[in-house]
Amino acid sequence: MLTRDLDRLLAAEISALRPPPPAITTAGTWEPAPPDSAPAPGTYATPIAFRLADGHLVGRQRIAMTLAAALRRADWVCAATVTGGYVTVTVTPDALAALAPRITAAGPACARSTALADTAVPAPPTPDLAAATSWADARRWLAAYLTGRLAEVAGARIFPPVLAEREAVLARRPGLATGPVAAAIEFAGAGAVRYALARLPPGAPAELDPCRAAAHHLGVPAYAVRYAHAHAVSALRQAADLGLSLGEAAEFQPRLLAHPSEQALLDELSWLAERVAGAARRGRPDVFPRYLERLAGAYFDCQEQRPAARPGLTAGGPELTARLWLAAATATALRAGLDLLGVDAPDRL
Numbered sequence: 001m002l003t004r005d006l007d008r009l010l011a012a013e014i015s016a017l018r019p020p021p022p023a024i025t026t027a028g029t030w031e032p033a034p035p036d037s038a039p040a041p042g043t044y045a046t047p048i049a050f051r052l053a054d055g056h057l058v059g060r061q062r063i064a065m066t067l068a069a070a071l072r073r074a075d076w077v078c079a080a081t082v083t084g085g086y087v088t089v090t091v092t093p094d095a096l097a098a099l100a101p102r103i104t105a106a107g108p109a110c111a112r113s114t115a116l117a118d119t120a121v122p123a124p125p126t127p128d129l130a131a132a133t134s135w136a137d138a139r140r141w142l143a144a145y146l147t148g149r150l151a152e153v154a155g156a157r158i159f160p161p162v163l164a165e166r167e168a169v170l171a172r173r174p175g176l177a178t179g180p181v182a183a184a185i186e187f188a189g190a191g192a193v194r195y196a197l198a199r200l201p202p203g204a205p206a207e208l209d210p211c212r213a214a215a216h217h218l219g220v221p222a223y224a225v226r227y228a229h230a231h232a233v234s235a236l237r238q239a240a241d242l243g244l245s246l247g248e249a250a251e252f253q254p255r256l257l258a259h260p261s262e263q264a265l266l267d268e269l270s271w272l273a274e275r276v277a278g279a280a281r282r283g284r285p286d287v288f289p290r291y292l293e294r295l296a297g298a299y300f301d302c303q304e305q306r307p308a309a310r311p312g313l314t315a316g317g318p319e320l321t322a323r324l325w326l327a328a329a330t331a332t333a334l335r336a337g338l339d340l341l342g343v344d345a346p347d348r349l
Helices: 001-015 047-055 056-072 093-097 099-112 137-155 162-171 182-188 191-200 209-216 221-241 260-270 271-283 287-305 318-341
Strands: 043-046 077-083 086-091 118-123 157-159
Touching: 001 056, 001 271, 043 077, 047 056, 047 086, 047 182, 056 077, 056 086, 056 271, 077 118, 077 157, 086 271, 093 099, 093 260, 093 287, 099 271, 099 318, 137 157, 137 182, 137 191, 137 271, 162 260, 182 191, 182 209, 191 287, 191 318, 221 287, 221 318, 260 287, 260 318, 271 287, 287 318
Parallel strands: 118 157
Antiparallel strands: 043 086, 077 086
């Protein structure tokens, strides 16, 4: 969401620098700041000046400085700098904290963007993984499907490829669900197997251990992500049982989510839509589950230091309400991410 806000800040400047044809109206891609820059939470970098300058070094630096100056005019931007042609911007802690009610209100749409609006991507239908005769086929079907699904959410125009349609018809024929994938799904469950397959990178052995996929501990990625969602929902449920609620978004006080663990979690949440678009753009759907795992890890870290609900909780207050908003945003983002993978997000585990 914040990267979309930054795009809107830059839209007029970018359009003026690159009038049609061809028009460029958005930064397009936002990236983390270089690791050696020790960025604060809420820091984003864009290489848009490279595109606008068409390879001219002097022009690139001038354009980047113009864009940085435009960003600094926003009162919710605390810094905008230029390094090597990249524009790096850091938003205020309050702007980052304000994501909590925004993500919660957006629901599943929190993962959407227009980053791939100018592209067309083939989108195969949902595969029946149990019908695959090998792990390699199951991974190939799922990777193609997820790439199209992620691209659609990132704004791409999708179309059904003829070959994929034929494969899908074959996969749905009765009597084919007898291979190792079907056996693993029967043992571990469809969600666990689907998630484990989704996160396999290209080149890795296309085979899963059903026992590990079915295990219920935080060392298993699928379980960790789903447990983080269930934990966040449980915190909201526990508060509701005590008569505590989120209240109105207008009453939310962003300054109360200033703890480093809270800002780190908010930073991860802020990248959701960019991670969807990036995975689709690269044709690497396996990187998206790994993002969800980082998000779940940030949530667990935050709950250890600033829990939204705890034993003996009997009363609320503005600080607790702010933490509940953060738990709600995390639950919303994790549910949206798991839904994109076709994996259920249980409220209890």
